[in-house]
Structure formats: structure tokens, C-alpha cells
Amino acid sequence: MxxxxxxxxxxxxxxxxxxxxxxxxxxxxVRFVVHGPKDELSRLIAAQGIAAxxxxxxxxxxxxxxxxxxxxxxxxxxxxxxxxxxxVRAGEATVAVSCGNTGALMAISMIRLRRLPGVTxxxxxxxWPSRNPTGFNVMLDVGADVKAEAPDLxxxxxxxxxxxxxxxxxxxxxxxxxxxGTEEHKGRAELKAAHDLxxxxxxxxxxxxVGFVEGTDLPSARVDVIVTDGFTGNVALKTGEGTAKxxxxxxxxALGGTLLSRLGALLALGSLRRLQxxxxxxxxxxxxxxxxxxxxxxxxxxxDATGVAAAIGLAVQLAQSGFGAKxxxxxxxxxxxxxxxxxxTKNGSSK
Amino acid sequence: MxxxxxxxxxxxxxxxxxxxxxxxxxxxxVRFVVHGPKDELSRLIAAQGIAAxxxxxxxxxxxxxxxxxxxxxxxxxxxxxxxxxxxVRAGEATVAVSCGNTGALMAISMIRLRRLPGVTxxxxxxxWPSRNPTGFNVMLDVGADVKAEAPDLxxxxxxxxxxxxxxxxxxxxxxxxxxxGTEEHKGRAELKAAHDLxxxxxxxxxxxxVGFVEGTDLPSARVDVIVTDGFTGNVALKTGEGTAKxxxxxxxxALGGTLLSRLGALLALGSLRRLQxxxxxxxxxxxxxxxxxxxxxxxxxxxDATGVAAAIGLAVQLAQSGFGAKxxxxxxxxxxxxxxxxxxTKNGSSK
Numbered sequence: 001m002x003x004x005x006x007x008x009x010x011x012x013x014x015x016x017x018x019x020x021x022x023x024x025x026x027x028x029x030v031r032f033v034v035h036g037p038k039d040e041l042s043r044l045i046a047a048q049g050i051a052a053x054x055x056x057x058x059x060x061x062x063x064x065x066x067x068x069x070x071x072x073x074x075x076x077x078x079x080x081x082x083x084x085x086x087x088v089r090a091g092e093a094t095v096a097v098s099c100g101n102t103g104a105l106m107a108i109s110m111i112r113l114r115r116l117p118g119v120t121x122x123x124x125x126x127x128w129p130s131r132n133p134t135g136f137n138v139m140l141d142v143g144a145d146v147k148a149e150a151p152d153l154x155x156x157x158x159x160x161x162x163x164x165x166x167x168x169x170x171x172x173x174x175x176x177x178x179x180x181g182t183e184e185h186k187g188r189a190e191l192k193a194a195h196d197l198x199x200x201x202x203x204x205x206x207x208x209x210v211g212f213v214e215g216t217d218l219p220s221a222r223v224d225v226i227v228t229d230g231f232t233g234n235v236a237l238k239t240g241e242g243t244a245k246x247x248x249x250x251x252x253x254a255l256g257g258t259l260l261s262r263l264g265a266l267l268a269l270g271s272l273r274r275l276q277x278x279x280x281x282x283x284x285x286x287x288x289x290x291x292x293x294x295x296x297x298x299x300x301x302x303x304d305a306t307g308v309a310a311a312i313g314l315a316v317q318l319a320q321s322g323f324g325a326k327x328x329x330x331x332x333x334x335x336x337x338x339x340x341x342x343x344x345t346k347n348g349s350s351k
Numbered sequence: 352m353x354x355x356x357x358x359x360x361x362x363x364x365x366x367x368x369x370x371x372x373x374x375x376x377x378x379x380x381v382r383f384v385v386h387g388p389k390d391e392l393s394r395l396i397a398a399q400g401i402a403a404x405x406x407x408x409x410x411x412x413x414x415x416x417x418x419x420x421x422x423x424x425x426x427x428x429x430x431x432x433x434x435x436x437x438x439v440r441a442g443e444a445t446v447a448v449s450c451g452n453t454g455a456l457m458a459i460s461m462i463r464l465r466r467l468p469g470v471t472x473x474x475x476x477x478x479w480p481s482r483n484p485t486g487f488n489v490m491l492d493v494g495a496d497v498k499a500e501a502p503d504l505x506x507x508x509x510x511x512x513x514x515x516x517x518x519x520x521x522x523x524x525x526x527x528x529x530x531x532g533t534e535e536h537k538g539r540a541e542l543k544a545a546h547d548l549x550x551x552x553x554x555x556x557x558x559x560x561v562g563f564v565e566g567t568d569l570p571s572a573r574v575d576v577i578v579t580d581g582f583t584g585n586v587a588l589k590t591g592e593g594t595a596k597x598x599x600x601x602x603x604x605a606l607g608g609t610l611l612s613r614l615g616a617l618l619a620l621g622s623l624r625r626l627q628x629x630x631x632x633x634x635x636x637x638x639x640x641x642x643x644x645x646x647x648x649x650x651x652x653x654x655d656a657t658g659v660a661a662a663i664g665l666a667v668q669l670a671q672s673g674f675g676a677k678x679x680x681x682x683x684x685x686x687x688x689x690x691x692x693x694x695x696t697k698n699g700s701s702k
Contacts, residue, residue, distance in 0.1 A: 066534070103532075103537070129597065130597075131597070131600075143531055146531060146538060146539050147539065178586060180494055180497060180581070180582055180585040180586065181454075183417065186454070187497060187582070188497050188498065188582065214586075214589050215585070215586045215587065215588065215589025215590035215591075215592070215593055216589045216590075216592055216593040216596075217593065218590055218593050218594075219593050219594065219596075219597040220593075228586075230531070231531055231538070231539065231583065232582065232583055232586050234531040234566070235529060235531065235565075235566045235579075235583050235586065235587050236566065236586050236587065236590045237566065238565050238566025238567045239566035239567075239569055239587045239590045239591050239594070240566075240590050240591075240593075240594045241566070241567055242566055242567040242568065242569050242570050242571075242591075243569075243570065243590070243591045243594040243595055243598075244594055244598055245567075245570075246480065246481075246482070246570040247594075247595055247598040247599070248598070249482075251602065
């Protein structure tokens, strides 16, 4: 059972219910509990012919993109977002999906699901198009918190490793720490400390640490998991999106420019469509909240039905792999290894 | 006269001298003072037929990419990089160009040229491809320092404005502050303080402040100058480069895929070449160090002759516009406005 917040996205509940319909036909065994105003949702769900697959939870309140997380934490009990998270809290669903306000979703998730033992700062992980065989790298944190200390970055490495293992099927992920250079003396103080911590934890965490990586390495094949604080990760994520969008606009303009190039584009249409699909941010729609007692998939606010279906597909995959329980076990056992590593570093005996 | 460090780039002095030759034919009135091992440079310069345009300063030491800035500051006097900066210090050249180690170049520039009055942290500004009529935005800091306090971010806004005015010909630049969201309550504490400072300085600084911008806005037409700390800016710059490179690789693969698409690509060749030129990082090669008594252009370490020529072209433009003196005047007068703004904010009287 997947719990779905039907409200709060930029395109309204119709896009979300459309996404559920697409996901429902792709995953015939999965059922959905859908949260929002009952009458409106009933109509939309009936129109898609998926009433038998969906249970509706009436919730009249909506968290808007402008609501502040602190307000929502105090007064958000009647919202569809709160209700969607509570389905995971109650154990009736294993994963929740929402297109709504990220800050509010993280705030509600934090207070209703609570952090896993050993996790100080939960993180949002995203998939990044890369030259790796899977086609993706994992990057975290991309916006759960605007800062991270060295032990948080170690936790991100462990959680990202677990996600890469269960989500992308990579047995022994390679972890890199995002910095402004690959030399050991570069960067901020907390990054140098995290460099030592993550290096010391690679055996216990069953990953390989490749050291510092730079922005140019985000799509590279030399790393599977990229660890950074939520401020830097969010800027990098949105910069990558903006650049990819600019490049495809320039491509469209270039190919529309002359008669010859328009003819050429026509001949290359199939290949250009495949290229567009490869760079389509909707295909990798879905940041995952890691470090809580339950998994939450955050879809883009502007996601259309295709984007929502991708986010739900990711939720289904994580639910079916038993990811939540595996991650909890990994962080719990590795938190001790991490503690050891912190101790070692303090004693100067690491490396 | 432009001062050029011929050593320290990944492709050696031949690429630099090749770049000088290209720039020399594009700018017939400009002369160059070139720093490096005399015998080697004489041969390369003679081979390019530009001996009459170049003066050589013998310098046998080379700063490598692995040298730490602190070491170079202590022991770098005999290097070509030091010699190139000293030509600006002595007033014989107005702008220096180097492809070498960024950290070392900034360190030497700081101690030999010293900071402008009113500047605590100098910054590196880069040009970013955008949808603006000029084709570019200015972003700073992209790596001079790994952190920036609120008053530093105000100084970056003033320096970036001056650069956009003199380098891109924008009369009243629009300034945005990079954050993880455009809402006023988001982001780190120093960003909220900088938001107030920059907002209060827009009249005195003759720019328009558009507020917070996100990574997706970097190529947008709603801003001309993007202000951020050097850690975030460096990651964003390299992420953009990496994404653009990935997109063009995917494009090449897509167009090489089938016979039809290869034929199509052939027909569209002219347009695709123009696209490539538009996204070519070498065309905008050259970060500019702002906030010192003298202007320094940092070219990419991996720049070839085309890239070096672009960096030298930028140096020539800045030298001819009298940019250095204008920037100094702007920061000196605006530093007082900035002080006023800081005072206003402390008194709670700004916005």
C-alpha cells in the first residue's frame, strides 16, 4: 500500500490522480490510499477507472507552497499532507508520496515519523543522470537542511550507500564528498573532518570512498553516491536542471534555424526524442527522505501525471525491496562504526 | 600592455603562446609581457611570428597545480606567476592573465596587489551563458574564498554590478542572491542579513535587487549578477559545466545512433556547430579576480590556445575600458553606502 497526498502540487489533484492511474497499470498488485477532499477525489478517481485500487481519506486542508513549515507543524493536522504521512506512521502504508511544499513535508515527516536512531539530520536524496551503467548517481542532501556537520555527512554517506544498493542495485557503492577541489587541503573545515570520518567507515559500511569530488564529477562514472550539505546540494541540483533546460532550448533553436537543419532534425527525430527522454527531469522525479522511521518520496511541485507516475514508481520499488527496514538496520549498526570512527579521529589514530 | 604567465597550465606554454598569437592578431594595438623560462618562450614566440609584440621576462620557477597557496606565498618569488602579477603591481601592465593554480594565483595576487579599500574578501567572477540579450550573466564568488559573511556578499553585489556595467555594457544591472528558495524565510542566517543589506544598497549602488534566486535561475533573463559565497559558486559553476558536457555527449551519441539520424545531423551540421559554440566553455574562458589593486584574469587550467585567446581578449577589453579604476571608485564610494546600510540594519530601520 502506497500513501499519496493528492493536494499541494502546482497542477492540482488531477495531475496526481492521473499519475496514480499510470502507476496503477504499471504495477497491477499495488493499492493506494489517497488523501484530500473526498468529493473531488472520488470524481477524479472514478473518471480514471481506478476506484477499485484506491482508498480515499477525506482531508479538507491543503498545505500551500507559501506556508511556513513551523505554521504547518502547529496547525496542519487537517491537511492532506499530514494525513498522508500518518498512514505511514500507522503502518497501513510503507511509503508516502507528495508533490507539496518540501519544507512542510519534511517538518511533518520529522514530527510524525521521527528520526531513526543514530540520525541527527535526515536528508533528501535525488538521482542524478550519469555515465554509470545504471544511468544515475545518488546525491544527498539536496535540501532537507541548509547545513551539515561532519558526523551528518558520514550519516549521509551511509544512507546514500544503502539507497544506491537497494534502489540502483549497486553492491558496493563508491562514495565521494563534494568539495571545491580534489586536493586534501582544500575546502571548509567540516569537510576535512568528514573526509577522515567517511574514509575510516568504508569497511564497516561496505562502500568504497573515492575522496573529494567536484561539481564536474556529479555525472561521472567514478562515483555512485555524492555526499554534500543540503544548501550546496540544492543549488547543484537546480543548477543542473537549469543548465539541461537551457541546453535543450538552445538545441531546439539551433535545429529550427535553417531549412536544412529543420530537415535534418526531422530525419533525426527518433534519436532526438530518445535524447530528450534521457535528459527529462520527470523521468527521475522523486527525492527520497532518508533517516526517518518510514520512507517519504517528494515529487516535484510542478510534476505532471508522467512525473507523478515516476515518483510513485520509485515509491513502489522502495516498498517492495524492503528498503526502509534495511536502511534502519544499516544506520543503526553503522552508527556504532561511525561513533568508533569519530573516536578514532579525535584520538588522531584514523587513516 | 597585458601581462601573461606562460607556465602552469595543463597544456604547457605552447598553448599559452598560441593563445597570445590569436589575441595579437585580433587586437593589433596591444602588446604583451610574457613570463617564463626565456629560452623556451623565445623559441615558441618566434615560431608564432609575434616576437615584435612580446617582451619576455625570464622566470625559471613554475607553480604546479599541486602546490599549496601558503607555500607559494613564502617561496614563489622566482615563479612566472609571481613575475606576471608583479608586472601589474609595478604598473607596466594593467591586467594579468594566468592558466595556473587558482589558489596560488589568488594568494600571490592578494599579497602583491593587496585588497581595495572597503573589500574584506576579494572574489572571482565568471560569465554564465544565459537567456539575456548579452548572452551572459555574471556570477561571483566562484572560488576565491570558501565562505562569505553578509557584508562580503554586499561587496560582491557592488563589484559584480561594476563588472556587468563595464564588461557587458548593462547600465543598471539586476542583482540576485543565490539561495535554496525565493521565499524570504528560507536559507542560512547570513543570507537573510545579506538580503537586507543588498536591498538597502540598491539606490546608492545604481542596481536593481531582485531578491533571492535559485540554481534554476542562473541562466535566466530575470537577473544579470548572481551573488553567492565561493564554495557554493564554485560547485554551481562546475556542476553547470559538467551538465553541459554530459548533454552534448548524449547529443553526439543520439545523433550517431542510426543512419537516418547521422544523415539528419549532417544536414543540420551548421546549426549544430553554432549550438556547440554557444555552449563552448572556452568561449567564456576567464574568471576575473575582483577587489584588488589591479585586475587578474584566471583562465581554465585545461585551456587550449582558443581558450587562452578568449581569456586574453577579456583582459584586453577590461584594460581598454578602464575597468580597474572604475571598480575601485565604485567600491570606495559604495563602501560608505554599505556601511550606512549595515548601520541601518543594526538599528532595525531597513525594510
